[in-house]
Amino acid sequence: MERIYLDNNATTIVDPMVKQAMEPYWCDKYGNPNSLHSFGTEVHPDLRVAMNRLYQGLGAAEDDDILITSCATESNNAVLKGVYFDLIKNGEKNHIVTTTVEHPCVANTCRFLEQQGVKVTYLPVNQDARVEAEAVRRAITEKTALVSVMWANNETGVVFPVREIAQACRERGVLFHTDAVQAVGKMRVDLRVVPADFLSVSAHKFHGPKGVGALFVRRGLKLPPLLHGGEQMSGKRAGTLNVAGIVGMGLAMELANDSLEFEEREVRRLRDKLEDGLARLADVMVVGRRELRVPNTLFISVRGVEGEALLWDLNKNGIAASTGSACASESLEANPIITAIGAGAELSHTGIRLSLSRFTTEAEIDATIRTFTQAVGRLRAISASY
């Protein structure tokens, strides 16, 4: 059976060109870049190319820092805990502003910091599934050390007004962090346009390898390291450099940015086709207006059909999607994002997320519309509530 992968917000296929670019660093150029000998130094030019690609890709300046991390979870932890150690524990401030729909790596880190005595404001989303800059502006106090708001939401694909939020933070002299994991590769992420102080990315979300991410730190800002150790990354993030990962992430970012026009035109067209196709079913609801979303994401609720059951039927037919349904999580807790959208309790059990990539084909979308429609038909025939 031909399988169809529509869970690109969870992870993506590694671009074959990226895989090829990473190939030399396993058995050939395997030196440690911190070594003085030729094995170590011969990878330096390649790392410089990769770093240039990252700086260019994100619109970072020469004297900004882009620290290589193991993932966006690490990047986000480094920012939140670094700000805690630098500005809160030993300083005057004691407040962080974030949203109710952040990824667990921000949400749970904030909860941990609350246990350390930090006050955290969790801003809810509005009916557009967005947090507006005005809400952030109102939440900032004299004591606020940091605002952390994601660039685009992982479940709904809704893009947040990070430019306005960054400006609001700048006006109030508050640091601004944005988790851009779901934005890179789907839209232009340019730090010259959005004056964020910290920004997190993860390579595997844009056709790079797993296990490597990055953290942008604007020039002049000091952030205590999360990982202490050797002098890698100027001591700002210790640990032997993940050479293959860095090379892969650098190329993946360049390829992703080169594909943005395609993403905006072709991926959006296929996503919209899928959305229109599924919207022909009665009693379905899509979360977030199209024009507010990244081009690849569709979050749809199907009345009378529980999310995990639908996911099971799709998987049975080779289609990979994702659900925010409580029944599909280890904890059985309703997905906080779905709850936060506030579109009725039913939605927390019926939401399905379909996320495309530049590798998704029209034939796959056509097949998905057919299979999805059949699955909904079967499950609604069984359903006690439809």
Next chain:
Amino acid sequence: MPKNELIGGSLWEAYSKKVAARMDNPVNRGELTEEDARKLGGRLVVADHGAESCGDAVRLYWVVDDKTNVIKAARFKSFGCGTAIASSDMMADLCVGRTVAEAAKITNIDVERALRDEPGTPAVPPQKMHCSVMAYDVIKKAVALYQGVDLSSLETETIVCECGRVSLGTIVDAIRLNDLKTVADITHYTKAGGFCKSCIAPGGHEKRHHYLVDILRDTRAAMEKDNLHKRMETEEFASMTMVRKLKAVEKVFAEQLRPMLAADGGDVELVDLKEAGGAWEVYIQYRGACMGCPSAGTNTLSAIEAVLRQRLGEAIKVVAS
């Protein structure tokens, strides 16, 4: 932590083959109508449980033979995850051929066991027991409807853990008998809280009337109180504080002496308690028929002293004032 749990995400891998097969093709899905009931020569019963907003809703259809009370046919409809569909399907299977009274005894555990591939391997992972297996509740409703009785009359005990059908009494007994100190202990001994975890503490998957954290706290507090009383009884009279001494003496008065005298229309009151040369002098005042009774200064006084000595120790002397 088990090695495999570190990787996680194995929810679907933990479903039995029977569960998967019934998710794919639930043979008892659908409805039964009055027409079906008439053809089968029985009475139609339709029971609902749950709601879409709770994440699970199931409707159970029976055709029951009025004379024998035997369930001749069963069907279901279910809004719920795959395991809810599979277990509803198995539940319908288990109903057919049984009498209504027999069906009333079918629990979630029976359904889960019937869905196992191997007797020792659960059919669904523990956290799916609750949201997927709702046989007990919907069957109880069907029984109540068929018998025309109130649902509450069928509930005989307070259930704390719906998934494992563990009652409040079982949990309290387990805590007391085994001196359990943590919720994990309770789960280990009774299985309560080992499934969907809703009953452990507020804020879980589902709101509950009773939570294990509260039951544990209250039971431990009650045990602590009992222990205190026990300690007080066995504590040496001499080492007690003055207040405790007074209370101990008064307790003997209330429990033994006054009932003893009351049998003859008499009564006695504690007046004072003093230390005198290593002994404790208990000053009493007779009341009622005891006043002026000839034996009040002899036999009755000795009897009172004997009781107090037996209860509180030998160093006690009773003085009638």
